[in-house]
Amino acid sequence: MTTLAEPPRHQFQLDANRTAADGDRRAAVRKALHNYSSARDKTGATFNDWKSARNAASAIKHEAVNHLDRYLEEFESKFTARGGKVFWASDSKQARDYIIDLAKRKSVRAIVKSKAMTGEEIHLNQALLEEGFGVVESDLGEYIQQLKGEAPYHFVFPCMHLRRDEISDLFHKELGTAKTDSPEELTMIARRVLRRAYIDADMGISGGNFIVAETGMISITENEGNARLTVGLPKIHVALIGIEKVVPRLADLALFLPMLATAGTGQHMTGYNSMYGGPRQPGELDGPEEFHVILLDNHRTRLLADPEQRDALHCIRCGACLNVCPIFKNIGGHAYGTTYQGPIGSVITPHFRGLEDWKHLSGASSLCGACTETCPVGIDIHHHLLHNRRNAAAQKPAKGEQLLWKAFAFLMQRPALYRLASRFAPLGSLLHPLVSGSPLDPVRSWTSTREFPHAPMRSFRDQFREHQAAKKGVASSGTQQGAKR
């Protein structure tokens, strides 16, 4: 977990500027995402009709999210009928307490965890460690980040910012393994260590990509097989899932699984897509004796209560919006200081953690719309950034800024005054070199890194007026045909 020494807004500026100035780190991030776009485009092109598929996915999530109470109750009744347990958590603390209490009651010694952003959201690992429970992340990227003592950099690619030599050094330091520059060897080191973790653990913890109402199942998407082992081997399983992850029908996954894979990694299907409908059933030979699902609200209902932005709860956490975001690529994942990075994180975090403290994320965007364009479930991501800006200004306007815009509006509603003011542009241009780049430069935050254009003496207005006059002159001195209306 990132500890925030500064208010989130200041910390963001510091971290974002540091990465923006770090050419090596930016290059590593760009390199990691280099093949993503072409792979996604190629796989997307195999669809008969990606756009219609996207509309369908959006409509299904709209149906699910707008009838969330009904579908969650349906899930609960089906899942508990098969011996599963459902716990509804209003906030982080309730969810953490439930897991810790369960671990204590069952005398759990070791916990293995597969990737769960909800776990990051509620700071679960830290709480478990404080209570004396050992917990090991099993997803390779999450394991690396856990060893490094860092939060995930990207909610799908947790250690995408690290180069292989950095990972090799980390393993050498933490595990005592020989240094190597082979990603394969590094992966095998983690494989060997983690195999023991699955077998020794008596509790497994996972997230979940989908909640299937119709059949009372959760669905987990992964590539490595670590979630299969995490849900399969320990005798107790806990899945921690946000309440918005519902789809109505099992067969809806026929649409969502290929779309999640395509948007997430450019694969046509992720390695393992597994649907779990409770603990080991009579006649089955293995599987956990207890299967708990924690349905986590943790302020999701705040977002749900905003009809304008409710579609942000359609998110299937594919990470596509991060992968195409020019801001993300240039400031990296840690600068956000949030569980959910990138454009979708900037939309939802103010709802989860407070608009006043997190509005700056919505401001730190050029609103280019690449996120919205790529979103497989049609969330209006970049427009929601605008909505957050509007809501923030309405809730607590920044006095200076508000005054500035009031003055701006005053000027722009008075064309004569505006024209008079714009007369000074050439003069400003003439004088600007005297102060350019100095503390007196009114456009210093521009000119510190970029040239400011020079204003010509005659504005468009001037030139157009002359142009019209010249035409009129030509017309009247020509055929004398009065073309006046």
Added chain:
Amino acid sequence: MNANSGDRNAVLGRIREALREEAPLKHPAERSAGGAPTTAHFREWLPPVGSRIDERLELFTRLSQTLRSELTLCENIAAAAAAVTELAAQENWKTIALHKSDLLDGLRCLLPASLNLLTVDEGYDKDALEACDAGITQCELLVAQTGSVCVTSSNDGGRVLSVLPPHHIVVARRSQLVSDLTEAYASLASKYRGTYPSMISFITGPSRTGDIERILVLGAHGPKRLSILLLP
């Protein structure tokens, strides 16, 4: 807060309160009567699969190559057993794990006596299973559209056999190859009639990761190799 179900009423109460105002549907879907489209229409938008069995098989073969699954067409169960025997010799296997089923029982009796067999059906020692060189399972279905093998906990050796040993061998029949995921779900629904196994898993290629510099490595946690032996 209820000790068993937690803050159920509070969460549901907030949800109902939040949903009092309707949200606009921004992207109306084709093939829907106002709400969500029916699942039968998904295939109009998803990657196409030919309707004939040979088209399905061709696509499945092509995707297997992309995924680095190793697909072998076997004339009969003896040929499948020979394929396993050859792999065992190549990789110097000592112990393999498998489960009981009509299909695999036929295979089992054709395997060389030198190979130790661990049968998981009556329970197994986790360390012993982990130490096996390969796991053999049957499957529910193969999916042409995605190149996937569908296994379930009740039909195919439980939750772990297909993922813990480093090499997973699937023995399947050609008739199990369905067109797409929609058909796969329909088939499972009609077979299980609402009482599903506790796990349904679509396995698409051997275990993989791209977590280090987005470079593909096979065998992250699950099997490094996935062999599919396809019988007529």
Added chain:
Amino acid sequence: MPCRAIHISGTHPMRVTLFVPCFIDSLYPNVGMSMVRVLEHLGHSVEFPEEQTCCGQPPFNSGYWDEARAVASKQLDVFKNAEIILSGSGSCGAMFKVFYPELFHGHDREAEAKALSAKTWEFSEFLVNKLGVKDVGARFDGKATFHDGCHGLRELGTKHAPRELLSHVKGLELVEMSEAETCCGFGGTFAVKYPQISTAMAEVKCNSICETKADFVISNDSSCLMQIGGWLDRNIGSVKCLHLAEVLASR
């Protein structure tokens, strides 16, 4: 010297009203004049209501929608009687076309905002899709690459029209850059509120421009060109920025 109107397109002469955003008026007057020349060359009459000021996007994007609405209201008055509104900036065009209806949603002037939206065209879209013109008879010697302004590309859906027009410009060699659709980092007030991030984005964009070895970068959005040109002039110097209209007005 005014061009003699030759009627190239099959459509009847139109009365086109220009929206020349504040910064084009002061900083890039040639962009506006180029639009005038191209349109008159095609036989259409051009008017420019002097009362226009700003579309209101700066306060709108900053979240101050009341102030934005006040500014926008003024433009609703100014352009009330226009038949066709053309904007030289995809960004300001998007403000008229896409954001005015949202800004005025539930307000008195919602219908007027929608009407204004319906009359507004991006320059290249108007030429290609409304007038059916592909060749404006331009000549421009040089190698150039095209930058897609985000608002034009994603809010207005403009991608092919400018390329169609440029493909008919004699003497012009157009090469695509790998990051053509990547944001240049301008983003209005974003560029000055987050200058380091904005500049890092400009660097990515400009590196991609330089990779093409083009001498010119062309765009249909002057605000992007201010950012791209600002970075290029500071760091490179040899690559020149041109608005699409300037190229199309070259003879």
